[in-house]
């Protein structure tokens with residue numbers, strides 16, 4: 001079988017697939033149109049998120065039998081159309097869920113202890129202890145929205161803390177886990193820290209907006225290591241300014257372009273809401289790297305190799 005690799009990954013991916021008898025080709029630079037022109041020659045593709053694998057792409061992929069997505073999110077793939085064409089889909093949330101869980105926890109502890117500001121202040125030669133008095137996670141209630149691979153991995157990280165962990169998921173299958181499944185009403189009532197672990201779908205885009213934030217019964221902290229489009233930035237800024245939200249740790253942004261492009265070339269291009277967000281002291285930002293660790297790079301590649309081999313060898 002001929003596989004085309006469209007994004008760079010850990011070398012074990014191509015090494016092990018070659019060993020297993022697959023013919024592998026790499027193309028990390030051609031445009032989508034150029035790839036579409038030759039895609040009929042391949043039985044499989046392995047991608048991260050460089051291209052939208054849409055109907056036009058899949059329409060040209062006459063012989064495609066599988067898509068390996070070296071990551072969790074599938075929003076760049078027309079999964080319904082792929083299924084209709086009988087193309088199998090392999091993704092790899094098992095490979096980066098631990099990294100996401102650790103990053104989300106790290107963001108909470110950093111925000112609670114004002115580490116970002118403290119670090120800058122010490123570097124500026126200051127020794128401001130009262131200003132950097134932190135708060136503890138102990139005794140708080142952590143609410144999780146989305147209890148799949150990522151939400152569960154994050155909940156597992158909380159085992160060592162004396163916290164109540166509650167979760168809301170559209171699926172009703174949370175038994176024997178590290179969190180108690182609740183209805184949204186209870187989550188609004190109890191949550192001190194809200195962590196999002198939902199995929200990007202029509203239902204989750206714009207989910208965290210003013211109406212949703214207004215339902216919380218007390219001020220809370222927001223952590224988003226999932227997808228930027230779930231949060232309406234303008235409404236988040238308002239909630240941070242009026243202290244409905246006490247702080248936010250955001251690994252993803254509504255306005256991020258793709259994994260490969262800078263946010264904006266100049267400040268002037270930046271939407272006002274994003275500029276306002278960046279002025280706020282109680283916001284901690286990272287460039288979509290929660291699932292992007294040295295270890296996850298290897299685990300993601302291994303997961304995809306194992307899934308392809310299990311199906312085709």
Ligand SMILES: O=C(O)[C@H](O)COP(=O)(O)O
Pocket residue numbers: 048049070071072073074096259291
């Ligand atoms: O979906 C994922 O696994 C992460 O968000 C990483 O996505 P990326 O491969 O597009 O960087």
